[in-house]
Amino acid sequence: MTLGEWLDLENALDSGLIGGQLSRFYYGARMILVKSETDYDKYDEAFEECFSAVKKDTEIGTEMLRWLDKSDLMQLAEQEARDHLNKMEGEGIIIDKEDVEQKFKQRLKDQDSEHNGGSFWIGTMGKTSFGNTGGNIGGVRVGGATGYQSAFAVIGAKKYRDFRDDRVMTNRQFQLAFRRLRQFSSRLDTPERELDIDKTVDETCNQGGVLKIEMRKPRKNSVKLLLLMDSGGTMIPYSSLLNDLFQAVNKSNHYKEVKCYYFHNCIYSHLYKTPECENGDWVETKWLFRNTDKDYKVIIVGDAAMAPEELYSDTGNYRGPNDGLSGEEWLKSLKRHYKKIVWLNPKMAPGNAPWREAETAVKQMFPMYKLTVSGLDKAMIKLMETR
């Protein structure tokens, strides 16, 4: 949050637009101060802490709510904060926003008697835009029979928790990470090898029709993605994570091409079209090689948890055919075919634990990252490296 936004809040309070009810203040302040739904939950926490006195004791709580509705408490608190701010500005001190907030809160706490001044909450304009919420106002529909939900009802429901981005991994984070692929792609240091038609036409016309060619860097995202996901037994706990990942890739329709297949524990001669991994519902791995060129960026997601023979034996695939090659050899052929491959592992033990022989071997074949925010970021950077 910045000082500018804080001043906006003051302005809004001055205009009476977010007064009248605590819940109205809750939403109004949120609109001005919080710019992402991922921060709504944190805002709720702060709001709850700040106004907890209202909530804790029902008797006092109701009293305070009633009182908040018409008192100039907020105005005083706000005035205090403003004075404080001005003073500091006058002294040429850098304003510490926490300090201002602190004052603001302190003022709220200190206030212990009802001050009756102008009906600030009702708004200095003498009216609020919605006199009574709920029902119809002059043919206008106000959604929800109850109008504003109580601010605490909203907070209590913890409904923004899912939007938080400091949880392990969310859909949003996947999308952001995948956007990285695009961002980097447009910043590649490629030569200007695309005809800039608009500029050429403009320049040519400006020269009275004498052709003047203008070139530019390619703007389009040329990234092609191949996503291979393990949906074997040990991956079941991560199925919704995989689904998020899948959604993120599919939603960001910024890639030239996206392909997605599944495997069970290790990659062999066939790749499945669905996470259920049903025999028959698949493509041949060799077919995939023929139909995707080396420039596809390959993301393999799996825990690489398998018995050594699943990796090393040419009959190690206990669910389907091996077609003469061991899992390791299939993985190697993948590595030969594509220029860029990363492996994302939701479990990934640190170091090379001896009892995780297969994982260690896979790790030596492909750069492996833990499936966390930072791991994913690193993997995306790896994929976009030139060379």
Place this chain on the structure above:
Amino acid sequence: MSIFEGTKGYVASPELMDSVNIAIALKKPLLIKGEPGTGKTMLAESVAEALGKKLIIWNIKSTTKAQDGLYMYDTIQRLYDGQFGEGGVDDIAHYIKLGKLGEAFDSEEQVVLLIDEIDKADLEFPNDLLWELDQMEFYIGETKRTVKAKHRPIVIITSNAEKELPDAFLRRCIFHYIEFPGKELMEEIIKVHFPEVEEHLLNEAMDVFYQIRDIRDIRKKPSTSELIDWINALQIGGIPYGQIKAKLPFIGVVVKKDEDLEQTVHHNFQ
């Protein structure tokens, strides 16, 4: 000052209406986010209608650049005119065509400007507009003219995907996230579209709809517009009482992906 109080054809929550009014009062763009079909685009239409103002829509695509919204200089037309000896070639202003933002600035009356799906464009796009949205003016180099807003337009910006928008841009906006409507609100929305809808059909269809949205791992959650389409189909189809849950008629209207369809058909609706 004009205050937005909604329109008959659009159901807005009180906080959504507040967000519009706050944005207008503080003279800031209103950034609206939310799942597809939560009425983001329609909000701008409703605001324009309620306030009796013209709506200018700037639809953003992946290829849209900030400059497109300001103005275009039609050099080709000028060349043609020059070659065929048309008059007015010396007057470059003749060949300057204002974009949507330019149009909004240049309008004689205050307009509502909808910048729809801003996240479709390049990451840098919002930043390229900061100055213009702040100052409400831009400069046309070719004609040395400054286009300045006669009346500050009411700017509503929508964003769909959960894409990161630049901080500098966000700081200048009023932000509101439209939550997916709960059953109560949804009922009102449906009734706006079908005032005569039969209660039992509505209830049964909504029941199924919300359960589909809750199916785990569903790839594309159906949205309001899909529910509206479905109810429309059900009404026309004249489905007898109690059959919706059991037979899921016209379910393809609601669930469009094959994988999802399969999950839905096998789902045990309560």
